[in-house]
Amino acid sequence: MKQQILSRIAALRELMTREHMAAFIIPDSDAHNSEYVADHWKSREWLSGFDGSAGTVVVTMEQAALWTDSRYFIAAEEQLQGTGIALMKQKVAGTPTIPEWLGRQLAESSSKEVGIDGRVSSAAVVDELVDELRRQGGLTLRTNLDPMKNLWTDRPSIPQNTITLQPLALAGEATADKLERIRWALREQHCDGMLMSALDDIAWTLNLRGTDVHCNPVFVAYLVIEPEKTTLFVHPRKVTGAVADYLKAQNIAVKPYEEVADYLRRDYFGYNILMDENETSSFFMGCMKENRATVVRRPSPVPSMKAVKNEAEIAGFRRAMERDGVAMVKFLRWLKPAVEAGGQTEMTVGEKLLALRKEQPLFKDISFDTIAGYEAHGAIVHYEATPATDAALEPHGLILIDSGAQYQDGTTDITRTVALGPVTDEQRHVYTLVLKGHIQLELAKFPDGASGTQIDAFARGPLWQEGLNYLHGTGHGVGAYLNVHEGPHQIRMEYKPAPLRAGMTVTDEPGLYLAGRFGVRIENTLLIKPYKETAFGRFLQMESLTLCPIDTAPIDRSLLTSEEITWLNDYHQSVFDRLSPLLDEPERAWLAEATRPIG
Known part of the structure; x- marks a missing residue:
């Protein structure tokens, strides 16, 4: 190679x-x-x-x-x-x-x-x-x-997989209503139309999904929205009869994917066109030089719309998290005995988790390639085991497992760091600091419209107290059966001005990584929701959507405050209450022990 x-x-x-x-x-x-x-x-x-x-x-x-x-x-x-x-x-x-x-x-x-x-x-x-x-x-x-x-003589072709419909009961808003909202936003910016390049924005707008990109339920296309018409540029093979009928009913024209450049040059008749400079290629900006239309270089209004989930999407997330939680409980119950029996590796545990998720209704795919890093590999933030690196698991130390699934009613993203047996005092100390940061962000209350940068320190505070830090972001949005990474909001040290609003999903995933030794990360997907309204304005809080026990074995309880212990016990009670009716008796017994209160 x-x-x-x-x-x-x-x-x-x-x-x-x-x-x-x-x-x-x-x-x-x-x-x-x-x-x-x-x-x-x-x-x-x-x-x-x-x-x-x-x-x-x-x-x-x-x-x-x-x-x-x-x-x-x-x-x-x-x-x-x-x-x-x-x-x-x-x-x-x-x-x-x-x-x-x-x-x-x-x-x-x-x-x-x-x-x-x-x-x-x-x-x-x-x-x-x-x-x-x-x-x-x-x-x-x-x-x-x-x-x-x-x-690149053997370069793969552009995917031509067929497109599927996302039912309105799961999407929660009709395409016609979304297009009207987009056009209203364009009018507010005095724009006649826009070129939409981002694949997840197109899928969300049209209530369609695809399989063109690994782990992301999107399809390769462009969308041009004008005051009186909408045109989807996509390879004809991708459009089934049912999708063609649906698009026709929505008054959406379909043209070949490769014709979008010529359309922009010759057939777009608006006075101006919005092109998001962070999503639109330089090539398409150049195409507009041959057209009389002025390019308005402003952010697309779609990501902010897509980020705030409607009631149907939130309900879908809750159902998907329950099914994903069942798969995770079955997996965690299996994990330690399997490692003690011998023969397990980073790759085999990833395969086991995938098999358990596939058993769940509405499972479509994983939402990203599973990260299963044992001991030193856990310190590689985006490690993915290969046959050459696949480490054998032993009944001691920590394994970091970051995984997720695409269900038709929701996308999941979860990380658990699990003690496979005895751990060192250092591992216990680091694990507890990361857990403290995770809990502090979940407990956070903050003004409506605050940015993720303004609350990032909640998660990093316990680490900063000891001169420790991690270099990745603390949280990102999660799509509703869409991309697992979604913006525009983020929680991170670097300044990101996008406001946090009720209805947004966001992950909470602080970590710490000691190169060559071990890594720890704990992640839930959260829903931002109203907290209270006072004379100082509206305030927001977090709710865990993820339902899965957090390993209590590596916790140094002396480091947790009473507030943090209460949060962990309450969270575990919620996990047991939601998941136990979906499990058999041995699984319920295991979950009862895994969620037993600490104090």
């Missing part, structure tokens, strides 16, 4: 020579600026061998480097060995930005041209690169070349 990577980089350099380019940037994005992409767009993985969901490779004639975040530092270092690609750790002191690195690398180069494929790069990314490269010795950016067309 390493030799293949070296050959691919050499072939790219040959192409760069023919095109008189000094460097080329390969991002991790697709034509829709998705977080997770279909195989057709995994160019960065094909070129570098690094398979994390976030990372950008830059190749010059002499050097190559990959930029990724803290979730993937350890995995990237392993995967890049022998490729000649240097690891650049984003947000770590001393790490140059891509433009800074290119400025140094190309200081003596005769060519000052840097390439990036504008079809898979957002307008915001391209504009920022243009400005920053210009400041690095007058470097220029070219966006009209996709080198993979020539280099």
